[in-house]
Each structure stands twice: as C-alpha cells, then as structure tokens.
Amino acid sequence: MASKLDQEEKDLLESYENDEWVSVMNPSDIAEYTAAAKNTFRKDKRVNIRMTEMDLELLQERALIEGLPYQVLVSSILHKYVTGRLVEKGA
Numbered sequence: 001m002a003s004k005l006d007q008e009e010k011d012l013l014e015s016y017e018n019d020e021w022v023s024v025m026n027p028s029d030i031a032e033y034t035a036a037a038k039n040t041f042r043k044d045k046r047v048n049i050r051m052t053e054m055d056l057e058l059l060q061e062r063a064l065i066e067g068l069p070y071q072v073l074v075s076s077i078l079h080k081y082v083t084g085r086l087v088e089k090g091a
Contacts, residue, residue: 008085043075 063070080086
C-alpha cells in the first residue's frame with residue numbers, strides 16, 4: 001500500500017534524496033537530537049472526550065479508510081490543529 005505524504009513530508013524526502021542533509025558527528029548533539037526525537041513520539045498524557053455516537057462511527061470509518069487506529073487519527077487531527085497545519089478542504 002502506497003503511503004500518502006503531506007507537503008512537508010514530500011519536501012523533507014526530496015531534500016534527503018538531493019543529499020542536502022549533513023551527518024552530525026558531535027556526540028552531545030547526537031544525544032540531544034535523539035532525546036528530541038524520542039520525546040516527539042512519546043505519548044504520556046491521556047484525554048477522555050465525549051462525542052456523539054455518529055461522530056465516533058465516522059471517525060472510525062475514516063480511520064479504517066486511512067489504515068490506522070482511530071485514536072491515532074484523532075491524535076493526528078488534534079496535533080495538526082494546535083500546530084496550525086489543519087486546513088479546510090479547498091483552502
């Protein structure tokens with residue numbers, strides 16, 4: 001199954017493929033970047049929300065289409081919203 005990349009991911013992939021990246025050799029920088037990467041994906045807070053049964057079913061349906069758990073879809077949507085990257089369709 002082909003993965004769908006957003007524009008930022010496409011730009012990063014293109015940059016990498018064009019050899020625009022430089023390896024970091026300083027051990028302290030490597031440790032700092034490693035910690036930042038781990039913290040990016042650490043999910044240490046839980047959130048309980050109430051929603052209509054219909055909204056939950058639609059979320060689960062959309063997640064199934066996207067091929068991921070609905071909790072991951074909800075987390076992704078919220079992350080894009082709070083970082084200003086969630087855009088309206090047709091915008």
